[in-house]
Amino acid sequence: MNAEVRLPATLPPLFPGLPRRLELDAATVGEALDQLEERWPGIRDRLCEPGPVLRRHIHVYVNGERGAVETPLPAEARVDVIAAISGG
């Protein structure tokens, strides 16, 4: 594996079998999203708008640095997908 992906708690209830934390082999954030989409169809729409670009309140961090769909994933990367603070 080259990336450990951590997902927000709001996602697993929408996609049966989706864990909060999983390991993927992907060269970019976008490739990681592709792999998630293959296994859990529809998940990309919950994280991205057409483009694809990340939704406004979905933040992705690669090894602690803010990333985007095209951000490369170095070996052993940690990818945090965060549902940012929004509303009350």
Place this chain on the structure above:
Amino acid sequence: MKTMVLVGTRKGCFVLEREGEGGWTTRGPYCEGWPVFHAIWDAGTGTIFAAAASQWHGASVWRSSDLGETWAQSSEGLAYDGDGLKLSKISGLTAAHGRVFAGAENPGVFASEDGGETWSLVTRLEGQPGSDKWNDPANQPPGNLGVPAILPHPTQREHWWAIVQGVGIFETTDDGASWTPRNEGLRADWPLEDPRVGYCVHKLVMSPVDETRLYQQNHVGMHRSDDGGLSWTEITEGLPTEFGFPAAAHPHDRDTFYVIPVDPGHGRTMPEGHAAVWRTRDAGSTWERLDGGLPQRDAYLGVLREGMAIDARDTPGLYFGTSTGQVFASDDEGETWAEIASYLPGIRSVEVGLVG
């Protein structure tokens, strides 16, 4: 027979239900607490559909084929691909003739032919008067709903009406291929560049027993059509205010119709804190206040455009939900009311289904 009241709230969908004339119970919240704009019952397929828009995860339509016990959601096809136009929410749902329509913001109409698994764009009403401006945020009202509602013809599948918020009603008889504005006779208290459009239609309903009889609650006044929407006549006189959102047409009497007037301006709550539903039995010539069992003082309740529903019983039941989370029901055509839920999140929609 079970009565099932679907309540769309700012924090998920709830189901209020009772067997026969028994007590009401509440289930939910469903849809993972996503803000729900409109939840409907499709009696043809026995499916609940709920249009929701998560602040994080975007707009999607949820569906349940077991009365709300289990749910799935999909937004496959709910996008304006390739033209940079964003879809922020699905504002209104309509099930008719074996498909489900979804009215969207920015303005557009989508449809699903497979029970909500996938969606496709039907129309953006391109070229209609007003369309060159309605995607400009500067021209959109606060909380813009785009196309808040679709009204289907009861027997003609390709014949339906779409409301564009702040613009007016459009009619198609060829399933969205061509359109005609249908706002003749409506009032506007503001300048109009094109008299065919520029009207603020809040709610459009059709008499279930006469397809030529339509009613609408407008930003300025109540209006009736006797010719299937070709022309409109104002019927506001006798109501406490000209402003309101919801409306309901009696299932068996073309002349009976219900509205909930509220104060215009910023408040948009029931006048003088005195809760009431208003009914006409003569197509709007006269109005009567129905407030039996409703709070008579200090009740500053608001009801949004999809916030009232009527069932199809011989003596129909009426239901409305408030933006402060109360649901009221009447078993006697609005004469008397009971509060059947008190502490739900702010309510955006109320629909009713009779099951079994």
